[in-house]
Amino acid sequence: GESVGLHLPTLSVQEGDNSIINCAYSNSASDYFIWYKQESGKGPQFIIDIRSNMDKRQGQRVTVLLNKTVKHLSLQIAATQPGDSAVYFCAEIFSGGYNKLIFGAGTRLAVHP
Amino acid sequence: DGGITQSPKYLFRKEGQNVTLSCEQNLNHDAMYWYRQDPGQGLRLIYYSQIVNDFQKGDIAEGYSVSREKKESFPLTVTSAQKNPTAFYLCASSTQTDNQPQHFGDGTRLSIL
Numbered sequence: 744g745e746s747v748g749l750h751l752p753t754l755s756v757q758e759g760d761n762s763i764i765n766c767a768y769s770n771s772a773s774d775y776f777i778w779y780k781q782e783s784g785k786g787p788q789f790i791i792d793i794r795s796n797m798d799k800r801q802g803q804r805v806t807v808l809l810n811k812t813v814k815h816l817s818l819q820i821a822a823t824q825p826g827d828s829a830v831y832f833c834a835e836i837f838s839g840g841y842n843k844l845i846f847g848a849g850t851r852l853a854v855h856p
Numbered sequence: 857d858g859g860i861t862q863s864p865k866y867l868f869r870k871e872g873q874n875v876t877l878s879c880e881q882n883l884n885h886d887a888m889y890w891y892r893q894d895p896g897q898g899l900r901l902i903y904y905s906q907i908v909n910d911f912q913k914g915d916i917a918e919g920y921s922v923s924r925e926k927k928e929s930f931p932l933t934v935t936s937a938q939k940n941p942t943a944f945y946l947c948a949s950s951t952q953t954d955n956q957p958q959h960f961g962d963g964t965r966l967s968i969l
Contacts, residue, residue: 775955786860786946786960787899794955832898836955844889844958846898 755853762820764850766833771814775836778807778818781849782829790818790831820852828854859883860961862947867966869934869941877932877964879947885959886952888930892916893944893963902945905930906952934966942968 756762768776774795779787793800793807793816800807806819816833830849837843860881869875881888887906891899901914905924919938924930930949934941944965948958 777957779960784963784965786862786948786962789957789959792957843901843904844899846900848896848898 752848753851753853755855756823758823758825758854758856760823762818762823762827762852762854764818764820764831764833764852766816766818766847768814768816768833768835768845770835770837770845771811773835773837776807776809776816777834777836777844778805778816779832779834780827780829781832787832823852823854825854825856828852860947860949860959862945862961862964864964865962867964868969869966870969872936874933874935875966877934877945877947877966879930879932879961880928881930881947881949881959881961882928883949883959884927885949886927887950887958888924889948889950889958890914890920890922890930890932891946891948893946899946902932941966 777792778790780790781787791802791805791807793809804821808817830851832846832849834844834846863878889904890902893899900916902920903914903922905911908924908927911922911924919935921933944963946963947961950956950958
């Protein structure tokens with residue numbers, strides 16, 4: 744079936760450490776993935792995306808890794824800051840017909856000083 | 857600034873009442889979407905529209921209705937048939953091009969009186 748899930752519901756890290764948030768997807772035909780950040784009371788904010796023809800993509804302090812063999816996606820945040828505290832969602836897009844997003848339940852990242 | 861505006865931020869519904877949530881975008885996007893988010897869960901698709909005067913049911917359309925008379929606007933009505941309407945409602949938009957991210961508004965929180 745179609746599903747996107749996350750391994751860890753809550754991740755606690757120390758300020759300055761690197762964070763890794765993991766995600767599993769089930770549809771091997773999906774060809775586009777997005778990471779969103781959602782702060783309390785706000786809508787999801789786009790962080791970074793990756794297409795299935797790539798293994799890795801880097802942004803500012805963030806890196807997304809895609810392992811199509813095991814259908815696994817991860818988001819790495821370097822030098823985690825208190826402002827990174829939020830819920831992070833991975834989403835899978837089925838591009839046939841329309842850009843339908845399939846979301847997992849999310850991982851809460853808590854950054855401690 | 858280009859973006860998506862949802863209003864109101866908080867909304868209360870009485871028993872048997874229909875309420876309408878507003879979503880306006882000035883991103884010139886063709887496609888618009890409505891999602892429902894329950895506590896600790898991911899987003900679920902209610903309705904989507906790929907073009908003016910056309911819309912399609914998502915995964916949980918029962919008890920909801922939409923219209924798309926203008927490109928910029930995609931209002932959602934929560935009808936009295938929706939027996940469990942308390943949730944956070946998110947509107948999004950995107951271009952029609954395949955594999956493009958959806959951009960979200962900051963949501964409307966609907967509660968029952």
